[in-house]
Amino acid sequence: MNQDxxxxxxxVSNEAGTLTRVSGLFSRRGFNISSLSVGETxxxxxxxxxxxxxxxxxxxxxxxxxxxxLHDVKVVELMDTSRTVLRELLLVKVQADAKKRSEIYxxxxxxxxxxxxxxxxxxxxxxxxxSSKLDAFIEYIHPFGITELCRTGLTxxxxxxxxxxxxxx
Amino acid sequence: MNGAEIIVNTLIxxxxxCVFGYPGGYVIKIYDELYKASSRxxxxxxxxEQGATHAADGYARATGKTGVVIATSGPxxxxxxxxxxxxxxxxxxxxxxxxxxxxPQIGRDSFQEVDIFGVTMPITKHNFLVKDIxxxxxxxxxxxxxxxEGRPGPVLVDIPKDIQVMEYGFxxxxxxxxxxxxxxxxxxxxxxxxIIKDAKKPFLYIGGGVVASDAGKEIIEFAEMIDAxxxxxxxxxxxxxxxxxxxxxxxxxxxxxxxxxxxxxxDVIIAVGVRFSDRxxxxxxxxxxxxxxxxxxxxxxxxxxNIQAYAALIGDVKEVMQMLIAASDKQTxxxxxxxxxxxxxxxxxxxxxxxxxxxxxxxVEEVNRQVEDDTLIATDVGQHxxxxxxxxxxxxxxxxxTSGGLGTMGFGMGASIGGCIGSDKRRTVLFTxxxxxxxxxxxxxxxxxxxxxxxxxxxNNNVLGMVRQWQTLFYEKRYSNTVLNRRTxxxxxxxxxxxKGFRAESCEExxxxxxxxxxxxxxxxxxxxINKDESVLPMIAPGGTVEDIIIRGED
Numbered sequence: 212m213n214q215d216x217x218x219x220x221x222x223v224s225n226e227a228g229t230l231t232r233v234s235g236l237f238s239r240r241g242f243n244i245s246s247l248s249v250g251e252t253x254x255x256x257x258x259x260x261x262x263x264x265x266x267x268x269x270x271x272x273x274x275x276x277x278x279x280x281l282h283d284v285k286v287v288e289l290m291d292t293s294r295t296v297l298r299e300l301l302l303v304k305v306q307a308d309a310k311k312r313s314e315i316y317x318x319x320x321x322x323x324x325x326x327x328x329x330x331x332x333x334x335x336x337x338x339x340x341x342s343s344k345l346d347a348f349i350e351y352i353h354p355f356g357i358t359e360l361c362r363t364g365l366t367x368x369x370x371x372x373x374x375x376x377x378x379x380x
Numbered sequence: 381m382n383g384a385e386i387i388v389n390t391l392i393x394x395x396x397x398c399v400f401g402y403p404g405g406y407v408i409k410i411y412d413e414l415y416k417a418s419s420r421x422x423x424x425x426x427x428x429e430q431g432a433t434h435a436a437d438g439y440a441r442a443t444g445k446t447g448v449v450i451a452t453s454g455p456x457x458x459x460x461x462x463x464x465x466x467x468x469x470x471x472x473x474x475x476x477x478x479x480x481x482x483x484p485q486i487g488r489d490s491f492q493e494v495d496i497f498g499v500t501m502p503i504t505k506h507n508f509l510v511k512d513i514x515x516x517x518x519x520x521x522x523x524x525x526x527x528x529e530g531r532p533g534p535v536l537v538d539i540p541k542d543i544q545v546m547e548y549g550f551x552x553x554x555x556x557x558x559x560x561x562x563x564x565x566x567x568x569x570x571x572x573x574x575i576i577k578d579a580k581k582p583f584l585y586i587g588g589g590v591v592a593s594d595a596g597k598e599i600i601e602f603a604e605m606i607d608a609x610x611x612x613x614x615x616x617x618x619x620x621x622x623x624x625x626x627x628x629x630x631x632x633x634x635x636x637x638x639x640x641x642x643x644x645x646x647d648v649i650i651a652v653g654v655r656f657s658d659r660x661x662x663x664x665x666x667x668x669x670x671x672x673x674x675x676x677x678x679x680x681x682x683x684x685x686n687i688q689a690y691a692a693l694i695g696d697v698k699e700v701m702q703m704l705i706a707a708s709d710k711q712t713x714x715x716x717x718x719x720x721x722x723x724x725x726x727x728x729x730x731x732x733x734x735x736x737x738x739x740x741x742x743x744v745e746e747v748n749r750q751v752e753d754d755t756l757i758a759t760d761v762g763q764h765x766x767x768x769x770x771x772x773x774x775x776x777x778x779x780x781x782t783s784g785g786l787g788t789m790g791f792g793m794g795a796s797i798g799g800c801i802g803s804d805k806r807r808t809v810l811f812t813x814x815x816x817x818x819x820x821x822x823x824x825x826x827x828x829x830x831x832x833x834x835x836x837x838x839x840n841n842n843v844l845g846m847v848r849q850w851q852t853l854f855y856e857k858r859y860s861n862t863v864l865n866r867r868t869x870x871x872x873x874x875x876x877x878x879x880k881g882f883r884a885e886s887c888e889e890x891x892x893x894x895x896x897x898x899x900x901x902x903x904x905x906x907x908x909x910i911n912k913d914e915s916v917l918p919m920i921a922p923g924g925t926v927e928d929i930i931i932r933g934e935d
Contacts, residue, residue: 227509232501239502269684276681282506282526 216245216265218297218367220375221278222286225251225258229283233260236281242266242274246299246364257285259375261366263342286375294373300337300363301345302327306356307334315355322348333358383513383544384409387477388417390520393552396448398422398801400432400439404452405492406479409544424801424830426794429456431823433463434794435801437472438781442756442799444594446473446527453480454492457538458499462788465503467534469785470615471588473527474534475520476500482542483511497538505533513546517553525556531679532592560593561678562695564703572674572691573707575648579672581716582608583646585631588615588784589653589677589697591777596620598701599652605705607713608650609720611639613660614769615784616653622773626717628724632660634766634916637931638729642720644926652676653697656686657785658922666925676700731932733914735887740764740839742887743908744771747809747837750894756781756799756808760792760816763845766916768811790819793836797823800832807898808834814864815844821873827903828878835897836905838870841912849915870907879903 223229230249237244247262264274271289278287307315308331315334319326324338338348342365349360369375381389387410391399401423403411414423426432429451436447447467451460457478467474481490497509506526508519516539523535576582584603590596596619603610603626610620611631620627629636631643643649644667651673654660661667668687675682675689676697683692693700723729733739744767753775759765759782774780781799783791792810800808817838827834839845844862851859874881880900882893890908897904917932 228497228501231498235502269688272684273681276684280505280679280681 215267216263217271218290218292218295218365219262219264219274219278220288220290220367221260221262221284222252222375223258223260224283224285225256226283229258230260232281232283233262233278236277237264237274240273240277242270248364248366261364263365288375290367290369291373294370295367296370297341297365297367298339299342299345299365300339301348301360302335302337302362303349303352303360304333304335304358305352306332306358308332311355315352318348318351324348381548381550382409382413383516383539383546383548384413386516386548386550387520387539387544388413388421389550389552390517391448392417392420394446394521394524394555396421396446398424398439399448399450400424400426400435400798401450402426402429402432402452402456404456404479406453406481406541407450407456407544409541410450410477410479423450424797424826426797426826427822428820429459430463430790431794431797431820431826433460433474433476434466434788434791434820435798436474436476437463437467438758438795438798439802440467440472440474440798441470441781441795442778443802444778445802446475446524447798448475448477450477451479452492453478453496454494456492457494457496461499461503463794464500464534464536466783466786466788466791468503468505470783471532471592472534473532475523475527476534476536478536478538479544480509480538480540483540484542486540496536500536503534504536507536507538509538510540510543513543513548516543516548517550521553521556528556528558530561531589560696560699562699562703564693564695564700568691568693569703569707572693573704575672575674575691576606576650576708577711579648580713581646582606582648582650582713583643584608584610585613585643585649585651585654586610586616586619587613587652587654590616590619592653593678593696593698594777595652595698595701596777598698598705600624602701602705602708605708606711607717609642611635611643613654613657613784614782617769618774618777618780621775623775626720628720630769633662633920633922634770634918636729636770637918637929638720638724638726640918640920640926640929641723645719647671649673650676651689652701653678655682658686661687662920663923663925728931731917733932738884738886738890738908738910740767740910740914741771743837743839743890743910744768744811746887746891747894748772750898751807751809754779754806756796756803756806758782758792758796758799758808758810760810760812760819761787761789762813762816763849763914763916764811764813764816764839766846767839770916789816792816793820793823793827796834796836797826797830797832800834801830805833808832810834810836812836812838813845814838814840814842814866814868818866818868824874824877824879824903824905831902833901834903835894836903837894838905838907839910840870840907841910841914842866843912845912845914846916848912852915853921870905874903874905879905881905881907883907883909885909
């Protein structure tokens with residue numbers, strides 16, 4: 212991960228407009244946002260957002276403070292990435308006729324990716340991992356010809372007892 | 381109980397006895413219930429929804445209570461936007477209620493439909509779109525709580541028409557009372573007290589937060605305790621009585637010479653309830669270089685937003701100041717006191733405009749001489765606003781209604797109305813310019829309808845003076861669109877609207893006209909004719925420092 216890149220996790224209320232509030236805050240205050248993933252938690256009233264951003268320490272501090280001011284944001288944590296499991300999921304469709312397939316399969320194996328769809332002219336591969344691993348895989352696969360690619364953005368969870376608790380519950 | 385009844389009952393439960401607004405198709409049900417409840421809650425009808433938000437804002441500024449404004453969907457709602465943004469930038473507690481089309485009609489570009497929830501998201505502390513009748517009352521309660529807790533601000537609640545007619549139970553709940561939040565530790569207080577104790581030249585820099593938390597008394601006590609002069613932002617002007625010997629006046633771009641000079645001379649700035657706006661600090665590097673800043677504010681996000689503080693104390697400023705006082709002992713700084721006094725008495729700090737003709741300083745000071753201490757002073761935005769800030773001596777908190785952060789021309793007329801109503805029709809004076817007044821003078825009709833004792837003093841120079849001043853200084857006198865060339869006869873205008881009008885072209889005429897106006901309890905417009913080349917001085921150009929200050933007669 213780049214030196215000035217950081218990961219923020221937030222526990223938010225699962226209300227209409229919450230995501231807009233969070234993303235709107237970033238654009239309005241000129242904060243960078245490089246990825247954002249969001250989903251409902253085990254409690255349907257609560258969602259969890261993971262976002263990656265970059266900036267100096269001042270900006271990092273402001274992002275945390277400004278997020279904390281949003282009414283729908285319950286907990287904000289600047290993740291200590293040394294104690295955090297970081298994962299991203301990538302789907303990529305690669306042009307592959309029968310001749311090239313085995314080479315791609317081999318790469319998928321090495322990267323611990325899975326082939327999830329197959330057609331006469333293409334392969335679709337699913338891979339999860341830290342962003343750097345996904346980047347490396349894309350770089351390798353690129354010469355074969357990428358038809359489509361999508362990634363979910365990073366999601367993060369602290370290891371062991373590094374837990375984000377919603378104090379308001 | 382139907383939704384509209386629940387709205388009105390919740391407002392009453394929250395202690396609201398007056399609201400400002402304008403009816404329309406999608407709030408007609410709410411207005412029907414307001415009609416029935418008119419003995420318990422008074423609705424003030426303005427001429428335009430913008431005037432209604434400014435009135436609710438002015439009401440809140442003058443009283444410290446939450447201002448409430450009601451508008452219909454679509455254009456009614458969008459007309460609130462400037463007023464909500466004004467309240468947001470100046471941290472005024474405001475609850476805006478808008479009607480909207482029925483839920484099944486939302487998203488179909490229905491008649492008078494607008495996504496006001498989306499529009500106001502960046503200019504409210506929080507906003508709601510109520511889609512469930514069972515949550516209506518609690519949503520409104522939460523709106524009042526959010527508007528008041530911590531750093532105050534506006535909240536909008538958008539209520540579709542079908543919610544207003546649905547039936548649901550209502551149970552009165554006890555009202556939320558804002559608690560004073562403080563997160564400072566004894567250690568951090570002790571550290572701040574030590575920094576101050578070690579200071580040779582401490583300076584108290586106070587802002588709107590001191591007014592909001594009613595901490596004027598603590599500021600005075602602390603200033604006396606540590607021999608520190610006080611400078612104020614525009615939002616903090618009423619926080620302490622301006623006649624105090626160690627009070628130096630407003631700092632910043634158009635601040636008093638002594639206030640700005642001493643702030644730059646200080647080695648420790650104790651900044652209380654301020655947010656270091658660019659208009660207040662000028663050049664940030666020069667401002668922070670060589671001095672320690674102790675930042676005291678309720679909003680943690682303000683610390684480090686515009687300047688890096690040496691130490692920060694987060695909490696209600698009244699509580700924090702009390703703790704700081706308890707942790708400090710009497711300190712004397714005779715050299716600093718002498719230096720401050722000499723700069724305060726210096727000629728640069730006491731430059732006067734020539735009284736050979738009617739001039740802005742005379743107007744403000746003459747009003748100050750004639751009115752009682754509790755008079756509400758409102759302004760619009762521009763040169764007259766700065767003159768009022770520079771030359772009026774405030775005695776009591778919450779007597780100055782001015783748009784500081786957003787700088788909203790057209791704010792003053794609505795704000796005067798709201799402030800005047802909130803303070804039981806107390807005498808109110810609006811200083812405005814012929815530019816600003818032309819924006820929203822329609823609300824003069826509202827003042828007339830409600831027989832409000834508002835005196836509007838129009839600084840009439842037939843130009844947009846502040847922009848013109850910048851054109852003079854920075855654009856080689858290319859006066860692009862700042863010459864108004866209007867033919868408005870303000871005396872006739874006043875009469876046409878049912879008010880009284882006077883015109884003054886000399887100091888004598890103004891003195892007389894204002895004295896006459898004070899004898900009337902109805903709205904008055906005084907057309908005060910001033911020279912178009914009067915400028916607001918001192919001035920520090922944007923990004924400048926005290927070294928760049930321009931003083932009258934020195935340019």
